[in-house]
Amino acid sequence: MEKTSNVTVFIFLGLSQNPEVEEVCFVVFSFFYMASLLGNLLITLTAHxxxxxxxxxxxxxxxxxxxxICYSSVIAPKMIVDLLAKRKTISYPGCMLQLxxxxxxxxxxxxxxxxxxYDRYVAICKPLHYLTIMDQDRCNKMLLGTWVGGFLHSVIEMALVVQLPFCGPNEIDHYFCDVHPVLKLACTDTYVVGIVVTANSGTIALGSFVTLLISYSVILLFLRKQSAEGRRKALSTCSSHIAVVVMFFGPCTFMYMRSDVTFAADKMVAVFYTIITPMLNPLIYTLRNAEVKNAMKILWYKKLGDFSLFNLG
Structure with a gap:
């Protein structure tokens, strides 16, 4: 396919074309983004x-x-600024980088x-072997695998879009550059590309969702054999994980388990997993997880105590 693109700038239609609605959204999503940054930063600082x-x-x-923090920062700042902008534009390279x-x-x-x-499965179902199975070296290797997997997935997605020609129109019916809205603007048949995108993103979303539901089902079945105290402690952690899984993967599966079809509700569904879920994660993991909550209390009480002694001195 010969690429003959002449589009250098894309225009977002955004969440709404109503200025009053956009002003309300500006306030709401600015709060959401700041809460996401502060909440996730608090967890990171507590851990370190x-x-x-x-x-x-x-x-x-x-x-x-x-x-x-990184995920919401790729999307939210541009979206928030655009809510007050008369013309919501993004360059072609900027669009590809955002995607x-x-x-x-x-x-x-x-x-x-x-x-x-997997960590919760080993901790609950194989507690005697937990330290052996989840040693630091293995955790580092598994984490490296997540970054490599994410990189390969995103390279495939971007490569599928970059090789397409864009001759106009250049209006993206969304508030950020995502695959399906951008594919609709290509001046060539994108049926095969759409199938590949669905196989890539859809398989990851649905496959991971099903895997997680099965794993937590196994954990919950195993907990039936435990004491009441053991069940309570395990459920305090697992319930927060399950809540995040449902909130994140439900909308993602809806968005990416289809090829080149878009719906009017897509933008609101996307808001849920790009803006709201990153904000709720810290609340869920602190308010629903007794261990994380206690660790934060101990650490910050200690820091406040050290600060008071410093002032008294």
Whole structure:
């Protein structure tokens, strides 16, 4: 296929064409983004300053928070600025980079959630072998695998789009550069490309979702044999993981388990996993996880105590 693109700039139609609605969205999503940054940064600082990274659970939670910060930052700042802009534009290279970043950090988060489910499975179902199975070297290798997997996925997605010609129109019916809305603008048949995109993104989304549901089902069945106290402690952690899985993978599966079809509700569904879920993750993992909550209390009470002694001195 000979590429004869003459489009150098894309125009986002955004969430709404109503200025009043956009002003409300600007306030709401600015708050969401700041809450996401602060919440995830708090978890990362707690894990590092509290010397908690030796624990696999905190090790993976730390990187999940880091990926959430990166993932939301690829999309949210541009979207928030555009809400007050009369003309929402992005250059062709900027669009391709945003597409790459969204899929890179999004798929990496998917793989980290799978690792967190595996960590909970080993901790609950094989507690005597936990330290042997989840040693630091193996955790590092598994984490490296998530970054490599995310990179390969996003390279494939971007390569499929970059080789397409764009001759106009250049209006993207979305608030960021995602594969399906961009494919609709290509001036060539994208049926095969759409199938490959669905096989790539859809398989990751649905396959990971099913894998996680099965793994947590096995954990919940195993907990039936445990004492009431053991069930309570395990469920306090697993319930937060399950909540994140459902909120993140439900919308992702809806979006990517189809080829070149787009719906009017796509933009609102995308808001859920690009903006809202990264903000809710810190709340879920702190308020629903007794261990994380206690670690934060101990660390920050200690820091406040040290600060008070410093002032008294």
């Amino acid at each position: 300053m509290g010397n908690l990274l030796k624990s696999p659970m905190y090790f993976f939670l730390n990187y999940l928070s880091f990926v959430d 790459f970043g969204a899929h890179f950090f999004g798929s990496t988060e998917v793989f980290i959630l799978i690792l967190m489910a």
